[in-house]
Amino acid sequence: MAEKEKLTIAVLSGDLERALAAFMLAVTGASMGMEVSMFFTFWGLNIIKRNEGSLQSKGLMRKMLNIMNRGGAKRLKLSRFNMLGLGTWMMKRLMKDTNMPSIDEYIAMAKDMGVKLIACTTTCGVMGIPPEKDTFRSEVESLAGAAYFLGEARESKVTLFI
């Protein structure tokens, strides 16, 4: 049997529209029979952080960064026209109107379709996030570093940096 073609997506951004684009492509790739990995780093870690995860980190600075930078897929904002939340609220309404899944729903869909969600260990430290499995949603399969990402990318037909 032929091996599956791989699609690897690095998600550095925590902007709502970039997170949506990443999941649209991941889920579409999986539905086309590709083997998909998503690698979350820097602000992208917020997308897959548990909502209640903000109090576990050690040290004042980490705590502060963690409170300012609370995770959770529901808190993502647009990079433009956020307008104190109005623009983001409007896009979320339009997502519902046009039957586009929310990020929460996309995470569940991705998991169901075999997309591997991986948290970047190398950047947890500077984001003030404990590099432990418990920090992240249950859908996250593993934590790994930059070498793992490049290893996947080398074997991939398509690699995207979002």
Next chain:
Amino acid sequence: MAEKEKLTIAVLSGDLERALAAFMLAVTGASMGMEVSMFFTFWGLNIIKRNEGSLQSKGLMRKMLNIMNRGGAKRLKLSRFNMLGLGTWMMKRLMKDTNMPSIDEYIAMAKDMGVKLIACTTTCGVMGIPPEKDTFRSEVESLAGAAYFLGEARESKVTLFI
């Protein structure tokens, strides 16, 4: 005859500098004999929207989003140092001084050189843009979804997400 190598560029950003980078690479790729597709999504849709396109969408929310987020290549701004338009104006002056084409000129050049310009149907809805050919400039060849983009990317030598 050997098949042409493909270059596929996804343009999610609507920032002036990212739009310029995308067109520079598209036009350069075409001049090197590559077969180039550009796939515009989210804010990138603004780059290829008709200027007069803002009143055709249905529903109050779409109308509002469309007015705030007016399209047209001339309205693109820098992501930094926009400074109420001063920074963007300065870069546009420097573009003229250094004989760099404007986005309008780049769109015409790209079309002339056989670059395919494609609007993403999947994200028209959440951007409040009618997913119809008339919404976009005449240079836009077609509208297509995420599966089309990934299909192109799979066959491409180089895929860029900008």
Next chain:
Amino acid sequence: MAEKEKLTIAVLSGDLERALAAFMLAVTGASMGMEVSMFFTFWGLNIIKRNEGSLQSKGLMRKMLNIMNRGGAKRLKLSRFNMLGLGTWMMKRLMKDTNMPSIDEYIAMAKDMGVKLIACTTTCGVMGIPPEKDTFRSEVESLAGAAYFLGEARESKVTLFI
């Protein structure tokens, strides 16, 4: 002997977190035996500009753009939570705490490991930066245009646009 696999990274962004991601991947790729090129364009040129480079450009507009947009790896800021410098300062503290190299250190490491640092000539003009070797740090190997970048990308196993 088998040829080395290539990794080509375009760095358009001048945000601290994107610069860090680019260097992490470049250095990791080199340590995995890949042949790595980094191609700096638009705001990315700031990362490799000399600190004292701001007074050499000609013309009032270039001088102004150059003063507003002073280069140097130490001046990079986060794209979010900069908060008049507080967020960036905090991330830099966390970088030290977790033994992550600074951008200055990453540039030296990259050079030592054979990563090629290349400045984009095509965009120097619009950034108000003299397209000369002296504008950039000594670690920068050469200046080249978009065609050079695409030539490298065509031969690369992995190409990232950051």
